[in-house]
Amino acid sequence: MDLVDQRLLNDFQRDFPLTARPYAELGEKLGINEDEVIARLDRLSRGGSVSRVGAVFRPHAVGASTLAALAVPPEELERVAALVNAYPEVNHNYQREHRLNLWFVVTASSAQAVRAVLDDISGRTGLDVLDLPLLEPFHIDLGFDLKWS
Amino acid sequence: MSGGILSPLDRAIVRATQEGLPLVERPYHAVAEAVGTTPEEVMARMERLLAAGVIRRIGLVPNHYALGYGFNGMTVWDVADEDIAEAGLLVGNLDFVSHCYHRPRHLPHWPYSLFAMIHAKEKAAADALVASIAQLLGPLSRGHLVLFSSRILKKTGLRL
Numbered sequence: 001m002d003l004v005d006q007r008l009l010n011d012f013q014r015d016f017p018l019t020a021r022p023y024a025e026l027g028e029k030l031g032i033n034e035d036e037v038i039a040r041l042d043r044l045s046r047g048g049s050v051s052r053v054g055a056v057f058r059p060h061a062v063g064a065s066t067l068a069a070l071a072v073p074p075e076e077l078e079r080v081a082a083l084v085n086a087y088p089e090v091n092h093n094y095q096r097e098h099r100l101n102l103w104f105v106v107t108a109s110s111a112q113a114v115r116a117v118l119d120d121i122s123g124r125t126g127l128d129v130l131d132l133p134l135l136e137p138f139h140i141d142l143g144f145d146l147k148w149s
Numbered sequence: 150m151s152g153g154i155l156s157p158l159d160r161a162i163v164r165a166t167q168e169g170l171p172l173v174e175r176p177y178h179a180v181a182e183a184v185g186t187t188p189e190e191v192m193a194r195m196e197r198l199l200a201a202g203v204i205r206r207i208g209l210v211p212n213h214y215a216l217g218y219g220f221n222g223m224t225v226w227d228v229a230d231e232d233i234a235e236a237g238l239l240v241g242n243l244d245f246v247s248h249c250y251h252r253p254r255h256l257p258h259w260p261y262s263l264f265a266m267i268h269a270k271e272k273a274a275a276d277a278l279v280a281s282i283a284q285l286l287g288p289l290s291r292g293h294l295v296l297f298s299s300r301i302l303k304k305t306g307l308r309l
Contacts, residue, residue: 014206
């Protein structure tokens with residue numbers, strides 16, 4: 001990863017141009033051409049450094065979601081993780097170091113649809129699902145300073 | 150502005166862009182074609198969603214893990230209901246906190262009501278961030294935990 005990649009990743013987490021050729025505008029600021037911007041973003045996306053280029057939506061701006069947790073017996077973890085991942089409504093799933101060891105986000109078109117997924121997971125695993133919906137956000141997500149060193 | 154008053158076209162644009170804009174010369178033209186409108190309309194509506202706060206930002210979404218931020222800590226704090234707004238504003242304003250949310254507690258096993266995500270390259274750095282939150286909250290926090298992630302099992306964009 002060179003200096004241009006680092007600037008791409010750090011400097012364009014917000015204010016991405018809403019113009020016909022946004023990658024050309026990024027290129028102008030970086031001193032490279034449009035094709036190279038697109039090629040670099042493609043490489044960084046394939047390599048996993050960039051999750052996506054696009055809009056970050058306010059939670060619940062469209063649809064409903066919740067953060068849910070399960071305390072899965074260690075020997076069951078792989079099976080339950082695969083079961084949870086198979087739901088298209090689950091868009092994040094992390095294993096964490098705690099008795100509550102599986103933490104996932106369920107997003108669907110309505111609160112009822114979210115509840116139905118949690119009930120289904122609970123029914124199929126026999127585990128209680130801890131349901132922790134967002135009550136209030138305290139942070140406006142404007143990106144994250146990567147502090148290259 | 151709630152989700153309820155988004156127009157069908159707004160929703161179609163959200164659905165078409167939630168996994169990212171295409172990496173082509175004219176990405177909004179591609180989105181417009183997919184949802185059956187003009188590129189000008191796509192850009193104008195995204196501008197409006199941004200102004201209304203439905204879209205928080207448009208840009209690159211980096212993957213902290215892949216960039217060496219291997220210590221992803223979900224810090225959870227037991228804050229009294231009457232103190233939550235004060236505590237939330239204090240923690241939410243920290244530049245190293247990427248998300249800060251009030252969530253319901255579930256007594257007796259889960260007393261934690263304030264969630265703040267931190268990211269660090271080393272364990273010691275992560276511990277220092279947690280300590281600085283603890284110091285900032287002082288007596289507003291009656292107890293806390295840090296749940297480090299040991300594995301990402303799934304991570305995709307919003308899907309509706």
